[in-house]
Amino acid sequence: MxxxxxxxxxxxxxxxxxxxxxxxxxxxxxxxxxxxxxxxxxxxxxxxxxxxxxxxxxxxxxxxxxxxxxxxxxxxxxxxxxxxxxxxxxxxxxxxxxxxxxxxxxxxxxxxxxxxxxxxxxxxxxxxxxxxxxxxxxxxxxxxxxxxxxxxxxxxxxxxxxxxxxxxxxxxxxxxxxxxxxxxxxxxxADLTDKSINELVTMDAKEFEVGEHKLEIAQVNTVDVDGLLEQKQAIEERLDVIVKDKGLKLFLFVITDILNNDSTILVAGGEDEKVERAFDVKIENHTALLKGVVSRKKQIAPVLMRQFS
Ligand SMILES: [Mn+2]
Incomplete structure (x- = not known):
């Protein structure tokens, strides 16, 4: 070999x-x-x-x-x-x-x-x-x-x-x-129909270190954001467990609409205010729509890291 x-x-x-x-x-x-x-x-x-x-x-x-x-x-x-x-x-x-x-x-x-x-x-x-x-x-x-x-x-x-x-x-x-x-x-x-909740939040998750903080950002692509949000509560429960297990400061679950090129975020970890400031949005029930945001690398990770550093 x-x-x-x-x-x-x-x-x-x-x-x-x-x-x-x-x-x-x-x-x-x-x-x-x-x-x-x-x-x-x-x-x-x-x-x-x-x-x-x-x-x-x-x-x-x-x-x-x-x-x-x-x-x-x-x-x-x-x-x-x-x-x-x-x-x-x-x-x-x-x-x-x-x-x-x-x-x-x-x-x-x-x-x-x-x-x-x-x-x-x-x-x-x-x-x-x-x-x-x-x-x-x-x-x-x-x-x-x-x-x-x-x-x-x-x-x-x-x-x-x-x-x-x-x-x-x-x-x-x-x-x-x-x-x-x-x-x-x-x-x-974007076909997520057979994914378990845990698969959804881990299949494309990346961890970032900012000083002593650990942030995790997971992203899924879909053509049916509302369909996915029907499982919002179960997803949030899972995110809370991951935050606790890994000692994360924040877990951001990003649901990207590949037809409209927007993303809906779910925020776990209790840092909603910092996320609001980072993206200049109002977070309600741990969720917000980020218009025109599709890139974790360019539009999400750097803005969050600036806010948490
Ligand atoms: Mn690449």
Whole structure:
């Protein structure tokens, strides 16, 4: 088995899963054998993308993999609390990411590629070009899927011109219409009907450290916000338990309407006032509508962290 593993973040999204696969493919073309892994279950959006382009999922991390691996490549994240358990055991040789840099340090020098674009896949496409590696149809399809996912079909404020340009190129190679394929893929991911309450609030949750405080922000995409809010009470009860168990200062559950590009938030942890100030909204019954807000990375996490720091 390969001694080098490449992984995206916990509670993996489409960019984390596909970037692990695509970067492994890229490394293989460059003569280096690496094993793509994932740190958790895949969501339906990602499953849709992998089955559409007929690509196998990365293997789920297990003790055997962790024991045998020596080197680690991180894609789509760098913060240690979002990464593999016992990250200190590995020699991190590379990071390809498009997030803020926090809680990250290494003993040895490494290749670190960070760009403030909307998606890791946009950086990966550049690497293919820089090293003259041809992009096959399947890999193009995966990278396109990641860009559509991270940018919510190019509507998120995180989406840059470079992401749009990359998606145009990739959709030609992949042989799909980005808008048609993209909406189908987002809808597949927005189907939450078979999710338990606990799955809903953990499937795309990320933890952030601000000073001594821990904040958690979970996000789900849907086309039916009201349907989801029918379970509001049960969701809030679950959030309260998580807040207590993990000693969180705040848990923000973000329900993003992918058709209207708004988000409804549920606030747990008793810091409603700070959240009101952060977003300049009135919170009633622990909930508020954030108009035009769809990006955790750009519109939610930084404003909250400023408020709690
Ligand atoms: Mn990403």
């Amino acid at each position: 390969s001694k080098i593993i490449v992984t995206g973040h916990r509670n993996p999204d489409t960019d984390s899963i596909t970037s692990a696969i695509v970067y492994s493919y890229f490394k293989k073309q460059r003569g280096i054998d690496v094993l793509p892994i994932r740190l958790g279950e895949m969501n339906k959006e990602t499953e849709h993308a992998l089955s559409y382009f007929n690509v196998d999922a990365p293997v789920l991390v297990d003790d055997n993999i962790v024991e045998k691996a020596e080197e680690l490549i991180l894609v789509d994240h760098n913060e240690r609390q979002q990464s593999i358990e016992h990250i200190e055991k590995f020699k991190i040789t590379e990071v390809i990411d498009h997030h803020r840099i926090a809680n990250f340090e290494t003993i040895d020098p490494l290749y670190y590629r960070a760009e403030p674009v909307g998606c890791t896949a946009t950086i990966l496409l550049k690497l293919f070009k820089e090293y003259n590696v041809e992009v096959p149809k399947q890999m193009a399809g995966l990278m396109l899927s990641a860009i559509i996912s991270d940018s919510l079909l190019f509507k998120s404020p995180t989406c840059t011109d470079e992401d749009i340009q990359a998606a145009e190129e990739l959709s030609k190679i992949a042989g799909v219409d980005a808008n048609v394929y993209g909406l189908d893929m987002l809808k597949a991911g």
